[in-house]
Amino acid sequence: MDKVWLGGAPCRRGGPANGYTACDMPSFPASRAILDRNRRHIPGGMFSLNREADPALVFEKGEGAYLWDADGNRFIDYHAAFGPYLLGHNAVEINRAVEQTLHDGASLFGVNTTRQEGRLAELICDSIPFAELVQILNTGSEATYQAIRLARAFTSRDHILVMQGGYNGWHNDVACNVMTPLSEIGPRVSPGEYPVIPLGAGIPEAHRSLIHVVNFNDVESVEYVCRKYPIAAILTEPILQNIGIVKPRPGYLEALRRVADEFGCVLIFDEVKTGFRHAIGGYATIAGVSPDLAVYGKALANGYPIAAVAGRTDLMNLFAHPDPKRRVFLAGTYNGHPVPVAAAIATIECLLDREVNTYAKLEKLGKAFEAGFESIRKEASAPLTLVRQGSAFCIYFMDHAPVDWHDIAKHHDFAADTAMRRAVIERGSFPFPLATKQWSISTAHTEAMIQETVNAVASAILQPAMR
Numbered sequence: 001m002d003k004v005w006l007g008g009a010p011c012r013r014g015g016p017a018n019g020y021t022a023c024d025m026p027s028f029p030a031s032r033a034i035l036d037r038n039r040r041h042i043p044g045g046m047f048s049l050n051r052e053a054d055p056a057l058v059f060e061k062g063e064g065a066y067l068w069d070a071d072g073n074r075f076i077d078y079h080a081a082f083g084p085y086l087l088g089h090n091a092v093e094i095n096r097a098v099e100q101t102l103h104d105g106a107s108l109f110g111v112n113t114t115r116q117e118g119r120l121a122e123l124i125c126d127s128i129p130f131a132e133l134v135q136i137l138n139t140g141s142e143a144t145y146q147a148i149r150l151a152r153a154f155t156s157r158d159h160i161l162v163m164q165g166g167y168n169g170w171h172n173d174v175a176c177n178v179m180t181p182l183s184e185i186g187p188r189v190s191p192g193e194y195p196v197i198p199l200g201a202g203i204p205e206a207h208r209s210l211i212h213v214v215n216f217n218d219v220e221s222v223e224y225v226c227r228k229y230p231i232a233a234i235l236t237e238p239i240l241q242n243i244g245i246v247k248p249r250p251g252y253l254e255a256l257r258r259v260a261d262e263f264g265c266v267l268i269f270d271e272v273k274t275g276f277r278h279a280i281g282g283y284a285t286i287a288g289v290s291p292d293l294a295v296y297g298k299a300l301a302n303g304y305p306i307a308a309v310a311g312r313t314d315l316m317n318l319f320a321h322p323d324p325k326r327r328v329f330l331a332g333t334y335n336g337h338p339v340p341v342a343a344a345i346a347t348i349e350c351l352l353d354r355e356v357n358t359y360a361k362l363e364k365l366g367k368a369f370e371a372g373f374e375s376i377r378k379e380a381s382a383p384l385t386l387v388r389q390g391s392a393f394c395i396y397f398m399d400h401a402p403v404d405w406h407d408i409a410k411h412h413d414f415a416a417d418t419a420m421r422r423a424v425i426e427r428g429s430f431p432f433p434l435a436t437k438q439w440s441i442s443t444a445h446t447e448a449m450i451q452e453t454v455n456a457v458a459s460a461i462l463q464p465a466m467r
């Protein structure tokens, strides 16, 4: 395959006249100084190490679809902080609800419940058909942790099935096998499973022996694993959105539902990225497949830290089972903190508002990007494929929409993707500069901004030096 060459991009804010050679990334000196200083007291220099990016931009302000870095450069944001910002940064109506809550004297009381907890739970259960009951937590990882616990308690089984290329959080049961080199997991097997490759050190062997990894879109392997082990839960993102956008094949989610029922396992949809971004009820409502449990986070409160686990009454009620031996332990000092709860209520109310029509607006913007991209694709010298679901998309440097991680690892041109992202950043739009990471649009984006980014992508990919 002809590789797309991305060198030689002139810099929007500088270019050779400002001292950059044609293909140099600007140096962002203020960002660099902050990171260097923070490294003195913080291992890795930042509070979440998967945020490490090259260029090492440090942002100081976000408003709507724009971000400003420490050097004063402005970017159109497509990273959305890994997904939460569906209504844009510092969305006025959400911040206003938070300010009002604080003004009204809300605090973290830490005793019993609050009216706002009830309001948020009611909104979630009323708007998600299979959410009979809900509990609120702080992060997506906590939510997948508790959903797995519920599944284990319910089934009296310990084994969990997860997807290669899926990300479900940082805890021991799920921190494995996202962008795993094929040299470590080996070639595609079906039916079969892949070795568990932890995302880092410190994950006990005992945990790994309870985890089973199969490829997305491979029902035969799910059945194979369910036949072989006592599986408590099948856990999957309904669209894999941590390796771009890998959609389920028609019938795949339905098949997972059938297999879970046949083998008596709990079907958990991890909607931390898809939930509220594609529809209020997440991708499950678009696909028309009801999981037993679903977890949410990110867009649920437009950037404020909150998460939820929701689902069937008989499962969810294990959190409050009268028999302490059967009760699933759930606690958290900050669960239901009034600030993110107010933000979540305001976000859902906004998403429910027919006049605001959030999802139609996002679809229009997503379509505008897709239309612009189509002419780039036709002109490019190497194959390109855009995969989009509403406001989330990914450009793959390969000739088809991927079906699983093996497909991406084998066919996607990672170097070209990374180079394109860096060239787009030089031109004033900000996708996360790591190959296959999702691009996200918010309602604060405009068609003019989308066009500016299409132009940046076009010049990154099509400039004569690259052909």
Ligand SMILES: Cc1ncc(COP(=O)(O)O)c(C=O)c1O
Binding pocket: 082, 138, 139, 140, 141, 142, 144, 167, 168, 169, 170, 237, 242, 270, 271, 272, 273, 297, 298
């Ligand atoms: C699908 C999915 N599940 C779970 C998580 C974990 O969420 P958090 O980072 O809030 O713990 C993430 C985070 O990116 C995610 O994308």
